[in-house]
Amino acid sequence: MYAIRPAVPADQPAVVALLARLQADPAHHVGYHGVTAEEIAEELAGFAPDWASCAVVGTDGDGVLRAVLSTETDTDIGRAWLHGPFVDVPESHPAGRQAWHNTADDLLDNALPTLAGIAQLELYGHRQNRRLGDFAARHGFTATGSSRVFTLTGSALRSVLVCVAGSDDGPRPLGTDPDVRAQVIELHERSFPHRNASGRHLVDGARGHTVVVLTGADGVIGYAAGFVQQEEFYVDYVAVDPNMRAAGAGRALVRALLRTLAAEHGARGQAAAVISLGNDSSERMFAALGFELHLELVSYRRE
CATH class of the missing domain: 3.40.630.30 (Gcn5-related N-acetyltransferase (GNAT))
Structure with a gap:
């Protein structure tokens, strides 16, 4: 045709x-x-x-x-x-x-x-x-799973962006510390195998990601990575060490990431995140921040 x-x-x-x-x-x-x-x-x-x-x-x-x-x-x-x-x-x-x-x-x-x-x-x-x-x-190709796109707009987004930053112990930009960067890479590969951005891509900025990290006495607790598009902030990855979940670390990382993206690139009217179907804990985390379901997507893979 x-x-x-x-x-x-x-x-x-x-x-x-x-x-x-x-x-x-x-x-x-x-x-x-x-x-x-x-x-x-x-x-x-x-x-x-x-x-x-x-x-x-x-x-x-x-x-x-x-x-x-x-x-x-x-x-x-x-x-x-x-x-x-x-x-x-x-x-x-x-x-x-x-x-x-x-x-x-x-x-x-x-x-x-x-x-x-x-x-x-x-x-x-x-x-x-x-x-x-x-x-x-x-x-x-085989269907490998479904994911859901959640968005944050209006007053809910503004409340996150104007939120006063936490103490010095809160999330911060990734920085150059080789041990922290190596731990982020390891946590990413463990949490998100087979994704289009590797841990090395994230820490090197090869795909344009901004990364914030939360550390504790034993090293990296978690990280969040995202980037800015023409009209929105995009939260691409959030990972927290399994032993540190349910303590609000994920929400703190997302807030810090959005504030960092806004400071670096200016305000946007929307934030978005994609969550694998069945990842109920992530859905609850984003819902607690005010994100709402926007659409559902299906992924396919051929070996």
């Missing part, structure tokens, strides 16, 4: 416009992307070495861009994340579902040669993105 080719830098404005439109619809939503054009443009700008070298697109007979699949790879751990496929099929198309799948298959076929040596592929989309689920099943 569409002609598939490698992306070029000049495609990026059309891709941003397409994704902003499709991301607003749960039936097309992919969890790796934001929703607004500004968020998506910022995300594409962060691809390495550049977005165009990591993507394939589809165009119609008039040359209008109608489909895209971007890939993000980490050769160190042999894993790649598929941002998409996104396919824009006219509602009036007599075989719209089949046209979507044919185009999605063509996008993947053209993207795979750039993923040579990658042992694991991952997808992530809204639970209502049924076509993505069917695509995943047809290509040997």
Whole structure:
């Protein structure tokens, strides 16, 4: 239905416009992307070495861009994340579902040669993105779990940002202490295996994270890591040593992280966090801070 080719830098404005439109619809939503054009443009700008070298697109007979699949790879751990496929099929198309799948298959076929040596592929989309689920099943992906996006806005967010910092014993920026950094790496790898950011990525800032850490007499109690997007603060990881949970450490870390992000980058209208379905303790922690459920996503993996 569409002609598939490698992306070029000049495609990026059309891709941003397409994704902003499709991301607003749960039936097309992919969890790796934001929703607004500004968020998506910022995300594409962060691809390495550049977005165009990591993507394939589809165009119609008039040359209008109608489909895209971007890939993000980490050769160190042999894993790649598929941002998409996104396919824009006219509602009036007599075989719209089949046209979507044919185009999605063509996008993947053209993207795979750039993923040579990658042992694991991952997808992530809204639970209502049924076509993505069917695509995943047809290509040997297995659903690995669901997660829920929680958001914090309005007065609840403002109360966190204006909260007076605690004592000198409270959470603080990560700093350069090699022992503390090594403990954060170890706690991250233990708490979040198989994630797209390793502990080394966090402490080195390789993925743009800001990290705050809480320490005690025996070392690191916990850490929180996040970053700023165009319109929101994003709490990406929070981990607390199992022996120190239920003492308010997680809430203190999230508050400190949001205040640090605001101080470094300015205020935003929203904060967001993704929590694995069934992680009731994390849900309770974020709910206690005022976060509310926004949407639910499903992850898929192919070995």
